[in-house]
Amino acid sequence: MxxxxxxxxxxxxxxxxxxxxxxxxxxxxxxxxxxxxxxxxxxxxxxxxxxxxxxxxxxxxxxxxxxxxxxxxxxxxxxxxxxxxxxxxxxxxxxxxxxxxxxxxxxxxxxxxxxxxxxxxxxxxxxxxxxxxxxxxxxxxxxxxxxxxxxxxxxxxxxxxxMLSRQDLAMKVLEAQEEERRRIAREIHDGPAQSMASVVLRVEYCLKLLTKKPEAMSKELVALQELVRGSLQEVRKIIYDLRPMALDDLGLVAALEQFLDHVRVLHQLEVEFVVMGSPRRLPGPQEAAIFRIVQEAVNNTIKHAAATRVMVKLEFVNRRLNLVVKDNGKGFVVQKVSKGPRKGFGLWSMRERAELLGSELGIFSNPGQGTVITLSVPLAGEEGENGSN
The missing domain is CATH 1.10.287.950 (Methyl-accepting chemotaxis protein)
Structure with a gap:
């Protein structure tokens, strides 16, 4: 290396x-x-x-x-x-x-x-x-x-x-890219690829039935339809993980609502989503970075916290957007995780995105006391506009 x-x-x-x-x-x-x-x-x-x-x-x-x-x-x-x-x-x-x-x-x-x-x-x-x-x-x-x-x-x-930090950043970015490629490859291999292989086999079976048992075709086509529908859902999930369509089409609030609804159903987790102030569209890079921070924070809660409840709060105030992600999980020692063998890759990625937003990520946690993630983002373009009024 x-x-x-x-x-x-x-x-x-x-x-x-x-x-x-x-x-x-x-x-x-x-x-x-x-x-x-x-x-x-x-x-x-x-x-x-x-x-x-x-x-x-x-x-x-x-x-x-x-x-x-x-x-x-x-x-x-x-x-x-x-x-x-x-x-x-x-x-x-x-x-x-x-x-x-x-x-x-x-x-x-x-x-x-x-x-x-x-x-x-x-x-x-x-x-x-x-x-x-x-x-x-x-x-x-x-x-x-x-x-x-x-x-x-x-x-x-x-x-x-x-420069060393940038080199470290580049290495971590490469590691993250490779990890993401492996995850997507696994999901495609275990999901859509297997389903497509099954579709091919079922289509071949249907062709045989067409000449030998036409009356059994209906039942087999229904099963084939369900298989294709399931494959389509898996493909949509992979696409969503890469980039949720709602983020581009409807904005940050709608994308977070969709993501948290998915978490609520899939992981049987009590999720509270609070929006304060007047929601508005932000520049694409800002929305994407904030969404990924929330996504990473909630995924960390799911993977590591053993929590039963998570709360995400967005507060739109003059010139800033304040974010809080709070769970009732088992908590951890922040310094220990930051200095571990992987150096808290999830926390690191959130911090890096926060720095790109011109902000600093707050991470507050203690064993047995849950975790609170905070972020206060200066909204692009509004500083100058308000300053000129």
Whole structure:
């Protein structure tokens, strides 16, 4: 069966896995953005401290440079005037100038290192800020995509479920068609076909009597007439089951009256048919669907409910037709029947017809409390007409 190859929850599983994967990656991106932000803050603090330290060193270098320049001028002065300054003075000036040069060289080296470190931190900070901005922007985009995916995938999943439902519907329709064909074939084989075979045999017998016992012909022809009449009734019953003529000729109410009279006589069932409001003809598809729902509900009562009484009520009100089918049978658990091996084919077919009518079938039953079927059908064409008045 091609139906069995389709996993009904496949798209839902893919849907959930895809959303989970995107959500996990979204969290990772947010985590990257948060970690980058923490690193940026730490780097900003370090850079601020480094900038302050670099500025202090630069100021110290400037001051030391002035001192070193004064020391060199002092050394030049004492070195050129031996009459005023002693050798010790010259030595002291020289050592002072030399020490200042060494200190200045050390500070300039430190300044260079600090400047390089500062520039490196500034580049790193710029890169981290850009990374943080990209991560936040990407997280925002992923959030938007995730939101769209949730909506679109849910819509896709709903469409998938509808497709599966249509496949299930198609399968059930095929099953119903095959079951109906088997039933009709059985009825024709057991009824009209057998009768026609008997007619052929009796006609052959009549032909023999015509030459041998003409006086017995009358009795045999009467029997043949009854056989043909019975066959005709069986054929009419099969035709009625396929499509009652009264439904097309006289409408829904007359067709239901005829059907319920037949049920009353054939099954010895107490049947009450109530019509309220002003009966009127409905479009053919509406009448056919409502008739089949009543037919299916009553047939279910006959087959399964062991009921002695059934009531069918039609109420024609403004813009709607309300239907109630109620029996005093043994009842059942609706959920259990709906989930059984055949999934309540009769109930399913009634629900499907109700949906085609733009309505919803109500099924109320409990063991020992009978069953009530309800339906409220919007009448075609009347919504717009009444709305325009």
């Amino acid at each position: 091609w139906r069995s190859r389709i996993r009904p929850n496949l798209l839902e599983e893919v849907h959930q896995r895809l959303l989970q994967l995107i959500e996990v990656n979204q969290k990772e991106i947010i985590g990257i953005a948060e970690a980058t932000e923490q690193e940026v803050k730490a780097l900003q603090r370090e850079l601020e401290q480094l900038r302050s330290e670099t500025l202090e060193v630069i100021e110290l270098v400037d001051r030391l440079l002035e001192e070193e320049q004064r020391a060199r001028r002092r050394l030049a002065e004492v070195s050129s005037d031996f009459s005023r300054y002693s050798e010790a003075d010259i030595k002291e000036a020289y050592e002072q100038a030399q020490q200042l040069q060494l200190d200045l060289l050390s500070l300039r080296s430190r300044e260079k290192v600090l400047r390089a470190r500062r520039d490196d931190l500034e580049r790193t900070l710029k890169f981290l800020l850009l990374t943080k901005e990209r991560a936040e922007r990407l997280a925002s985009r992923v959030a938007v995509v995730l939101d769209y995916l949730r909506k679109d995938l849910q819509e896709l999943n709903d469409n998938w479920q509808k």
